[in-house]
Amino acid sequence: MAEWQVEHRADGTWRLTRPDGIPRTAHAVTGPDDAVWVHLEGEVLRVPAETEARARSHAHGHATLEAPMPAQVTAVLVQPGDDVAAGTTLLLLEAMKMELPLKAPTAGRVEAIHCAPGDRVAPGRVLIDLVDGEATT
């Protein structure tokens, strides 16, 4: 399935599109406890603040990759110190009997891995720290 493209609209809502599908509208808001709430056509996801605190603790040029949903880690395909190209599959998750590859959003170096095969992870849990390509050169 193709990736969702996400666009922030002037009215504050989010528009999700992908080449093979009908556009969808989502609503998101951050609560006083820094959890993000997202609504998409009757489904709701709450992503706790933990993720954000974690991300903020990193210097500029670092990225963290989070579990997007309750899932099980089935394989970790990289090691700390590995240099990876954008799009490299870093690990595999399984949720709802579907395999979900977690890929590097940018080229960079794997700084740390915070999960192991077999781990059950909650949405927002940080799985990998990545130092992006520009920061390493």
Place this chain on the structure above:
Amino acid sequence: MRKVLIANRGEIAVRIARACRERGLGVVAIYAGPDATRAHVLGADDAVCLDLPASDAGGTPVEARPVSAYLSVDRVIDAARQSGADAIHPGYGFLSERPALAAACADAGLTFIGPSADVIARMGSKLEARRLMEAAGVPCVPGARPEDQSLDALRAAGTRVGFPLIVKASAGGGGKGMRVVERAEDLDEALGAARREAEAAFGDGTLYVERRIDGARHIEVQIIADDHGATLHLGERECSLQRRHQKVIEEAPSPVVSAALRARMGAAAVAAARAAGYRNAGTVEFLLEGDGDEAAFYFLEMNTRLQVEHPVTELVMGVDLVHLQLDVAEGRRLDFSQEALVPRGHAVECRVYAEAPAQGFLPQAGPVLRYHEPQGPGIRVDSGVREGDDITPDFDPLLAKLVTSAPTRALALARAAQALREFVILGLHTNIPYLLRVLLHPDVQAGRIDTGWLAAHHDPLVATPSADDLAALAAVAAQHRRLPRGEQRGGPIGSSRGPEALASPWVALGGWRG
């Protein structure tokens, strides 16, 4: 009647206030604890705080349980006097079925918008109600109601009725003092537990036993009676989709009630209301076994008040039940005939609760960060909640009722599903995803439901979103986190957000594939 005190809160208080205003009646709200800024209070002409003064409450400014203020007959009557109200509408729940409020109104010279105290008391005793119904020829669930209330006599009665059976408390309601018994050897324990629970909850341990009818539907008939001898029924509501005796989705008409069966059940409901000497709006609940013109049905109980699910009747019968209640309370004549009351089209109500289905339906509390109701043809939302409200665990978790109507059942269901998808409530979990799964299930679409259906289909109904939806939700969450912090909290949907919000480019997601 000039000014009506609404002895309730939330969506029903808002809905009753609207009807009062439509007639030019003044509206008085009551509130307690955290309710001071809720919709039902802000929309009233007058609002009376029922919290005890700090000195009376042992030095604490707010009572431990704000719900107790709404349950105080004395404070409600005082509030009416204080505000110059000359009538009280009890809504549902709280004091609506306490004979004490109706009696206190009569004593204070206030109009109680509902039946008299003695009718409420009579129908409130399940046992007395059933004796009355049997005498009036209204069929009741086969069971035994021994005068001798010893455990021995109850055990013998249970054995005669046979298993599975249900032990019920005469004063019962809301599932309290009720036990399902599958086997004879479990009867003693169930009788003991039901008696203790009934004594604790109602101060009355009187029990009776009934056969459990498996696969039955919960069908209830709306009735209305005036002071001039008219007692009419307004057709049935199908309320079989219930979880632990709490209704979740209701519809009118029932997908299995034929015109002939409707006439039979309606006549039984009217006979029940006449036997009780009933005035104003009420509901007679039945269990329906099977379908077709000759299906068997049994009296369950009579509710002497407006029901939560009254809108579905309004939408298919073309009436306004609160206005009819006010008409009857003012001594007017009901100016339509039974023959004119024929359901048209179909209506569905979904109860939106602040609860987390995936966590055992745990009631949820929290701030309403986003609240956006669906709109469109055939969509009605009865709500007591606004964006910015703080939902506390003090009260019933019902937030709003989404009611849709359409020419056909299929369209009413589709309309409800689409409206649920557009109903945005963020900041606390609600049962909206659960309601959607229920509505879209083939059994519900086909009308193949009974009172055990929700329990039997629990697991798929509380499932998490599909992997594809989760990927999309997570993608939005990730992008939302990248917004400036002020903008993440933002204003209501559609509010102006400044030019930087417009500058946001298309952003490709970082590698998530569903």
